[in-house]
Amino acid sequence: xxxxxxxxxxxxxxxxxxxxxxxxxxxxxxxxxxxxxxxxxxxxxxxxxxxxxxxxxxxxxxxxxxxxxxxxxxxxxxxxxxxxxxxxxxxxxxxxxxxxxxxxxxxxxxxxxxxxxxxxxxxxxxxxxxxxxxxxxxxxxxxxxxxxxxxxxxxxxxxxxxxxxxxxxxxxxxxxxxxxxxxxxxxxxxxxxxxxxxxxxxxxxxxxxxxxxxxxxxxxxxxxxxxxxxxxxxxxxxxxxxxxxxxxxxxxxxxxxxxxxxxxxxxxxxxxxxxxxxxxxxxxxxxxxxxxxxxxxxxxxxxxxxxxxxxxxxxxxxxxxxxxxxxxxxxxxxxxxxxxxxxxxxxxx
Amino acid sequence: xxxxxxxxxxxxxxxxxxxxxxxxxxxxxxxxxxxxxxxxxxxxxxxxxxxxxxxxxxxxxxxxxxxxxxxxxxxxxxxxxxxxxxxxxxxxxxxxxxxxxxxxxxxxxxxxxxxxxxxxxxxxxxxxxxxxxxxxxxxxxxxxxxxxxxxxxxxxxxxxxxxxxxxxxxxxxxxxxxxxxxxxxxxxxxxxxxxxxxxxxxxxxxxxxxxxxxxxxxxxxxxxxxxxxxxxxxxxxxxxxxxxxxxxxxxxxxxxxxx
Numbered sequence: 001x002x003x004x005x006x007x008x009x010x011x012x013x014x015x016x017x018x019x020x021x022x023x024x025x026x027x028x029x030x031x032x033x034x035x036x037x038x039x040x041x042x043x044x045x046x047x048x049x050x051x052x053x054x055x056x057x058x059x060x061x062x063x064x065x066x067x068x069x070x071x072x073x074x075x076x077x078x079x080x081x082x083x084x085x086x087x088x089x090x091x092x093x094x095x096x097x098x099x100x101x102x103x104x105x106x107x108x109x110x111x112x113x114x115x116x117x118x119x120x121x122x123x124x125x126x127x128x129x130x131x132x133x134x135x136x137x138x139x140x141x142x143x144x145x146x147x148x149x150x151x152x153x154x155x156x157x158x159x160x161x162x163x164x165x166x167x168x169x170x171x172x173x174x175x176x177x178x179x180x181x182x183x184x185x186x187x188x189x190x191x192x193x194x195x196x197x198x199x200x201x202x203x204x205x206x207x208x209x210x211x212x213x214x215x216x217x218x219x220x221x222x223x224x225x226x227x228x229x230x231x232x233x234x235x236x237x238x239x240x241x242x243x244x245x246x247x248x249x250x251x252x253x254x255x256x257x258x259x260x261x262x263x264x265x266x267x268x269x270x271x272x273x274x275x276x277x278x279x280x281x282x283x284x285x286x287x288x289x290x291x292x293x294x295x296x297x298x299x300x301x302x303x304x305x306x307x308x309x310x311x312x313x314x315x316x317x318x319x320x321x322x323x324x325x326x327x328x329x330x331x332x333x334x335x336x337x338x339x340x341x342x343x344x345x346x347x348x349x
Numbered sequence: 350x351x352x353x354x355x356x357x358x359x360x361x362x363x364x365x366x367x368x369x370x371x372x373x374x375x376x377x378x379x380x381x382x383x384x385x386x387x388x389x390x391x392x393x394x395x396x397x398x399x400x401x402x403x404x405x406x407x408x409x410x411x412x413x414x415x416x417x418x419x420x421x422x423x424x425x426x427x428x429x430x431x432x433x434x435x436x437x438x439x440x441x442x443x444x445x446x447x448x449x450x451x452x453x454x455x456x457x458x459x460x461x462x463x464x465x466x467x468x469x470x471x472x473x474x475x476x477x478x479x480x481x482x483x484x485x486x487x488x489x490x491x492x493x494x495x496x497x498x499x500x501x502x503x504x505x506x507x508x509x510x511x512x513x514x515x516x517x518x519x520x521x522x523x524x525x526x527x528x529x530x531x532x533x534x535x536x537x538x539x540x541x542x543x544x545x546x547x548x549x550x551x552x553x554x555x556x557x558x559x560x561x562x563x564x565x566x567x568x569x570x571x572x573x574x575x576x577x578x579x580x581x582x583x584x585x586x587x588x589x590x591x592x593x594x595x596x597x598x599x600x601x602x603x604x605x606x607x608x
Contacts, residue, residue: 102513
């Protein structure tokens with residue numbers, strides 16, 4: 001169990017800056033999701049921590065050791081790949097024992113460790129099968145056992161669940177979480193699936209264009225995004241643009257919107273983000289913020305109804321509502337939207 | 350439709366194998382002029398045993414083919430590894446340059462080699478034949494092994510490295526065992542390319558050192574005797590055995606243990 005620290009790491013390929021000035025710490029025992037769109041540099045960062053890529057600048061620390069110049073095979077990491085990457089010509093036991101053998105653990109001692117690891121991933125009795133005889137989910141469990149059996153200092157996961165179907169993925173998420181909690185292993189997890197990131201991780205780091213734009217607990221990052229990108233990438237957001245005026249924000253349409261966020265000086269341009277599910281269809285309540293809008297589309301998604309709306313001055317707004325009474329409102333209806341200043345977040349654009 | 354397919358297959362097999370079967374049979378026919386009725390005899394095999402030139406040429410062919418196969422497979426596999434797993438300057442150009450030698454007529458390659466070997470002092474003979482055959486076989490090896498590499502994901506090696514393997518250990522413990530059927534296939538290919546080779550061998554052979562195809566060609570010019578059928582049959586059985594051994598061990602077409 002170890003801290004992993006990345007300090008001012010940068011990587012450039014040709015003229016493309018893939019990572020710029022990345023400094024972050026992965027606390028002992030934490031489960032961090034690196035979340036970002038493709039090209040954001042999340043995989044490059046993971047591969048730098050693993051040791052597959054050497055950063056142009058900066059330092060990687062695992063525990064108290066500077067491992068920047070140590071290649072992947074000297075780092076004692078556990079890694080899981082998107083494609084499972086089991087060795088197809090070896091049995092399950094040989095796969096799991098591969099890392100042990102590299103560490104000089106052979107014979108009965110290795111066999112004991114392998115059995116324990118397979119028990120941990122709930123695949124006892126699979127030792128003598130070949131990888132191709134296993135289902136995708138089982139192969140992924142073996143990959144996890146193989147990565148854990150060497151008692152790595154850090155577990156690195158490169159979109160390990162994205163090749164599995166939905167049901168299996170959820171099952172593996174629970175399993176992964178259980179094993180991570182039991183082992184207390186510092187875990188870094190790359191994904192582009194925001195739901196997965198929120199479910200699994202206790203820390204989320206959002207990357208955009210080679211920079212970490214926000215790090216925090218999943219709920220904090222979701223409820224209090226600091227940038228427009230974070231608000232947009234993680235979940236959905238409505239953006240309201242206006243000017244600061246007397247502690248509130250006046251939109252172009254003249255509507256005044258209140259926010260609990262700290263605002264810049266009077267007259268400054270500001271962008272406010274509001275989650276579509278935080279808005280409610282007005283029932284004459286006492287929420288401080290209100291907009292009039294016409295429904296352009298109703299999207300029926302079972303438990304949730306999405307309304308796409310348009311304000312009189314042409315601004316698009318999205319609203320999610322619980323499906324309590326079925327579809328009552330229809331296209332063309334004009335409604336009032338209410339929401340609280342608490343849920344109105346000023347973000348950097 | 351299915352019947353037409355069956356008939357087509359039969360026709361293909363008929364024209365492919367009948368000449369070979371007739372040739373093999375005539376090696377056991379008493380008559381020198383392929384006359385019927387067929388009279389079984391080992392006469393031509395006896396004659397072959399006395400024909401030192403043909404036997405030596407056959408031996409030469411096999412020796413050259415084996416050495417070519419070993420050299421071309423080793424060098425070609427190394428090249429294919431570099432092309433599949435590394436990035437370096439001029440990689441695309443090198444990949445592009447590997448293909449034309451397969452398409453260039455052997456007559457042209459042969460002439461070019463003869464001129465170059467004469468000019469550079471390499472000359473003709475066994476060593477020249479070997480250089481020629483190896484050069485000719487390498488592109489095939491790179492192609493076959495390169496295709497094999499495409500079925501092996503690069504992340505298998507990465508997985509091995511994450512577990513503590515150096516790149517060399519990862520290559521030998523993971524990639525090579527998975528690549529082995531392709532390498533065996535490539536070796537067989539190189540062997541066949543060399544054994545079959547006539548044009549280049551004809552140019553590079555000397556009066557004292559020639560290969561079986563060259564020897565057969567000069568023998569035919571002097572007059573055809575069924576001894577040639579006899580040695581061809583022996584050679585055919587030899588290559589068939591090699592192919593069957595390969596098919597037994599490498600299971601071509603079976604990729605189920607690779608993803």
